[in-house]
Amino acid sequence: MIEIEGVTFTYEGSSKPALSDVNLRIEEGDFLLVTGLSGSGKSTLLRLLNGLIPHFYRGKMEGRVLVDGIDTREASVASLSKKVGLVFQNPEHMFFSESVYEEVSFGPKSLGMSKEEMEGAVRWALEQVGLWDYRMRSPWSLSGGEKKRLSIACVLAMKTDFLAVDEPTIGQDSLSKESLLLTFKRLREEGKGVVVVTHDLEWLDDLHPDELILLSRGKVIERGPSDMIFSSVRDLAINGLIPPCKYILSTLVEVK
Numbered sequence: 001m002i003e004i005e006g007v008t009f010t011y012e013g014s015s016k017p018a019l020s021d022v023n024l025r026i027e028e029g030d031f032l033l034v035t036g037l038s039g040s041g042k043s044t045l046l047r048l049l050n051g052l053i054p055h056f057y058r059g060k061m062e063g064r065v066l067v068d069g070i071d072t073r074e075a076s077v078a079s080l081s082k083k084v085g086l087v088f089q090n091p092e093h094m095f096f097s098e099s100v101y102e103e104v105s106f107g108p109k110s111l112g113m114s115k116e117e118m119e120g121a122v123r124w125a126l127e128q129v130g131l132w133d134y135r136m137r138s139p140w141s142l143s144g145g146e147k148k149r150l151s152i153a154c155v156l157a158m159k160t161d162f163l164a165v166d167e168p169t170i171g172q173d174s175l176s177k178e179s180l181l182l183t184f185k186r187l188r189e190e191g192k193g194v195v196v197v198t199h200d201l202e203w204l205d206d207l208h209p210d211e212l213i214l215l216s217r218g219k220v221i222e223r224g225p226s227d228m229i230f231s232s233v234r235d236l237a238i239n240g241l242i243p244p245c246k247y248i249l250s251t252l253v254e255v256k
């Protein structure tokens with residue numbers, strides 16, 4: 001379980017907190033979606049989950065984050081990363097292997113998996129994101145959307161209990177988005193705790209998340225079932241977000 005308790009975080013050199021008094025509990029099997037405008041603190045929230053904040057990003061942190069009962073201040077990012085896999089918003093800068101296969105096998109190798117276990121994990125992860133047939137290609141030869149899927153596979157192969165993905169649909173066409181939808185549905189069935197950050201409200205509605213969290217200026221301003229939040233079309237519009245089409249249509253019908 002991941003517990004975020006009263007966290008306020010201000011990046012070094014900044015006068016305003018990027019997150020203010022955030023409280024959140026994520027259990028294995030939970031499926032959470034986090035949305036909000038650019039700069040609302042979504043990526044910052046994810047950085048809390050595997051200890052990048054406070055270990056990597058400098059700043060002032062109040063409150064605490066517990067991963068399976070361990071305070072992230074007391075644990076290394078390496079040990080937390082065995083429990084929480086994080087896919088960055090712009091992960092392509094991080095590829096360093098000659099082939100897609102090698103890239104995905106790096107994580108399992110570093111965890112000390114046996115050869116057999118590693119091969120199984122790499123194949124499973126690449127199949128999950130539809131890139132098994134690309135395994136001999138250079139990561140740099142992939143399209144933007146394929147690179148994003150590769151970065152998801154790299155984290156999946158580490159078989160963590162929790163997975164957090166920052167903006168998975170950016171640069172993806174509708175077919176890739178559809179296949180990502182399936183990937184997330186399967187991960188949910190496997191009982192992983194999943195947190196997805198996205199602006200893509202139309203896409204996330206199809207995921208039927210357990211909980212949708214709306215951030216604004218570092219604060220959680222709405223949380224609850226997505227139906228409930230999307231139905232407040234006016235509130236979303238005030239916060240600069242466009243709800244999925246069907247909710248706009250039903251609001252228009254009500255107004256008439």
Ligand SMILES: Nc1ncnc2c1ncn2[C@@H]1O[C@H](COP(=O)(O)OP(=O)(O)OP(=O)(O)O)[C@@H](O)[C@H]1O
Nearest residue numbers: 011014018036037038039040041042043044045057
């Ligand atoms: N490394 C950093 N150093 C200083 N300030 C930062 C850093 N990263 C983010 N911030 C600031 O913290 C606030 C929240 O940023 P964050 O990246 O979490 O937003 P976001 O919701 O993920 O935005 P986007 O949708 O554009 O990715 C912003 O004001 C941003 O400028």
Ligand SMILES: [Mg+2]
Nearest residue numbers: 042043089166
């Ligand atoms: Mg972000």
